[in-house]
Amino acid sequence: MSSNACPVDPLLRTITGRWTTYILWMLFTEGPLRFGELMGLMPDISAKVLTERLRMLERNGIVLRTQLQTIPPQVSYELTEQGRALNDVIRALNAVAVEWQSIGWEPDKGFPESLSADTAAE
Amino acid sequence: MSSNACPVDPLLRTITGRWTTYILWMLFTEGPLRFGELMGLMPDISAKVLTERLRMLERNGIVLRTQLQTIPPQVSYELTEQGRALNDVIRALNAVAVEWQSIGWEPDKGFPESLSADTAAE
DNA sequence: GTAACTGGTTACAAAAAGGTAATTACTTAC
DNA sequence: GTAAGTAATTACCTTTTTGTAACCAGTTAC
Numbered sequence: 001m002s003s004n005a006c007p008v009d010p011l012l013r014t015i016t017g018r019w020t021t022y023i024l025w026m027l028f029t030e031g032p033l034r035f036g037e038l039m040g041l042m043p044d045i046s047a048k049v050l051t052e053r054l055r056m057l058e059r060n061g062i063v064l065r066t067q068l069q070t071i072p073p074q075v076s077y078e079l080t081e082q083g084r085a086l087n088d089v090i091r092a093l094n095a096v097a098v099e100w101q102s103i104g105w106e107p108d109k110g111f112p113e114s115l116s117a118d119t120a121a122e
Numbered sequence: 123m124s125s126n127a128c129p130v131d132p133l134l135r136t137i138t139g140r141w142t143t144y145i146l147w148m149l150f151t152e153g154p155l156r157f158g159e160l161m162g163l164m165p166d167i168s169a170k171v172l173t174e175r176l177r178m179l180e181r182n183g184i185v186l187r188t189q190l191q192t193i194p195p196q197v198s199y200e201l202t203e204q205g206r207a208l209n210d211v212i213r214a215l216n217a218v219a220v221e222w223q224s225i226g227w228e229p230d231k232g233f234p235e236s237l238s239a240d241t242a243a244e
Numbered sequence: 245g246t247a248a249c250t251g252g253t254t255a256c257a258a259a260a261a262g263g264t265a266a267t268t269a270c271t272t273a274c
Numbered sequence: 275g276t277a278a279g280t281a282a283t284t285a286c287c288t289t290t291t292t293g294t295a296a297c298c299a300g301t302t303a304c
Binding site: 018046048049071072073 | 291292293294299300301302
């Protein structure tokens with residue numbers, strides 16, 4: 001992509017994906033969560049995408065996957081110690097979110113990430 | 123998408139898009155930038171995508187677009203006052219980026235945001 | 245044997261996003 | 275008249291991402 005010299009680039013590319021930051025937010029605020037619990041908290045994510053994101057975060061040392069030897073086996077996800085370094089980021093994000101919510105800000109629907117509402121209306 | 127009750131959700135959906143956070147990072151660190159300057163700083167973004175992101179950020183009150191009455195006209199982009207509320211987020215992000223860089227962390231290439239390397243190899 | 249439970253995986257199709265290149269507008273310089 | 279320069283926009287096509295639904299494993303209850 002671009003600007004390999006910039007240290008934020010790899011970090012951004014890792015944690016700011018489509019559901020990624022949301023998953024981190026959930027693990028940050030709710031603590032360790034099982035796969036099914038994450039699914040329940042994010043009703044619109046599919047198992048496929050959730051799995052993909054969790055695997056990616058695990059590969060990158062941000063999330064720890066723990067398989068419990070129960071019948072049926074349960075799998076728990078939590079932030080690693082390294083992942084918890086994101087606390088300040090997430091806290092700052094939350095502060096802004098609360099502030100902007102208080103002034104009535106809310107995103108316009110027109111941006112590509114969410115839906116092509118303008119064209120979908122045809 | 124999900125969890126409408128959660129105040130971070132709309133914020134995340136607005137600022138954590140594919141190039142979005144990077145653009146904010148550039149405007150934060152470099153100050154007001156013209157379209158062509160942004161293109162130069164992010165060699166791999168296309169004019170189409172950059173325009174789309176800038177328009178979205180503008181619609182959402184995060185970026186201010188100023189057209190200078192020059193010949194040819196130049197357009198300058200900068201963070202709005204509201205956009206500058208993201209300072210802490212960006213600073214925290216930078217702190218983590220620097221810290222992780224110092225411990226040699228770098229993202230695995232396997233995550234879906236960048237490429238489907240695993241399946242593309244077939 | 246069959247369903248249920250959890251946590252996935254896979255294949256296939258659909259949708260979304262992105263890239264490329266041509267085009268626009270307006271003025272100046274040649 | 276043509277090119278250059280800035281900041282886009284548009285159409286068209288390709289790549290990437292996502293969704294859907296079916297399926298798997300291992301064990302227990304029925």
